Amino acid sequence: MSTAIRPALVADAPRIARVYVDSWNLGFGGLMPPAVFDDARVARWARDLAVGRWWVAELDGTIAGFAGICPSRDPVDPRLGELDTIAVDPPYWRTGVGTSLMHTALEALAADYPEAILWTLANDPQGQRFYESTGWHPDGHSRADGHQISYRLSFR
Template identity: 70%
Template sequence: MLTIRAAVGGDGPEVARVYVDSWNDGFGELMPVAVLDERRVARWTETVAGGNWWVAEVDGVLAGFVGIGPSRDPVDPALGELDTIAVDRPYWRQGVGTALMTKALEELGKQYDEAILWTLANYPQAQNFYLKTGWTLTTHTRDEGHQVSYRRSFR
C-alpha cells in the first residue's frame, strides 16, 4: 500500500540513500556518480527535518520523497520551487512519483501563485514526467544550457 506522509529527521538516512541511488540510476552518464557518505546523510537529515518534505512509503518501505520551498533561482520568496523529487528504482513507474508530485503540487498551490523547477536539458524521462503533471517548459536555462526550467501556475 502506498502512503505519503510528512518527512521527519529520522528519515534522513533512507532519503539520502534513495537520493543517491535514484541519482545514479536515473542520470547514468549525464552526471557524476553520487556517493552516500556521512556528510550527505547529515545534510538530508537536516533538510527533511526542516519541513515541506514528504516521503512515499510502499508497504512501510521508503520508496521516494519530494520537497518544496521558495525559489532559489531566481531568488524569489513569492515564487515556489519543486526542490527535489526522487523515487527509488524498484518503484519506478508504479505511481510513486505521481503521488509525490500530486502532494507537492497541492502544497505549492497552498503557498504560492506560481512555481518553478529545474532539470537537465537532455533528460527526457524527467521532462516527459513534468509535462504530464502539468508543468510548462520555459525558455530559461542555466549552467551554460545544461539545465532548463519548467513553470506551473496555480491561480
C-alpha cells in the same frame, strides 16, 4: 500495494539519502558524475529535512520516494514556489509513487504560491516527460551553461 504519503522526519535521512543516490546514479548515469552514499550525504539530508517541507512515500513500511518544496531560489522570489527535489527508488519507478508525491507537492505549492518553478537537466527526456505529464511546462530559461532548464506551473 497502496502508497502512503506522510511528512518526512529527520530520522528518515539515511533512507532518503539512499533513495537519492540510487535514483540519481541510475537516472543520470552518463549525464552527471555519480552520487556517493556516505555520512556527509546523510547529514546534509538531515539538515534539509529539519528546515524544509518534505514528504515521503511509503509502501509496506518502506520509503520508496520523497519530494520537497521551498521558496524559489533561482530566481529568488518569495511569490514563486519551487519543487526542490523529487526522487523515487528505482525499483518503484513507474508504479505511481512519483505521481503521488508530485500531487502532494503541487497541493502544497498551490496553497502557498501563485506559481512554481523546477530545474532539471536539459538532456533528461525521461524526467521532462514526467514533469510535463503532471502539468509543468518549459519556460525557456536555462542555467549552468545550458545544462539545466526550468519548468513552470501556474496555479491561478
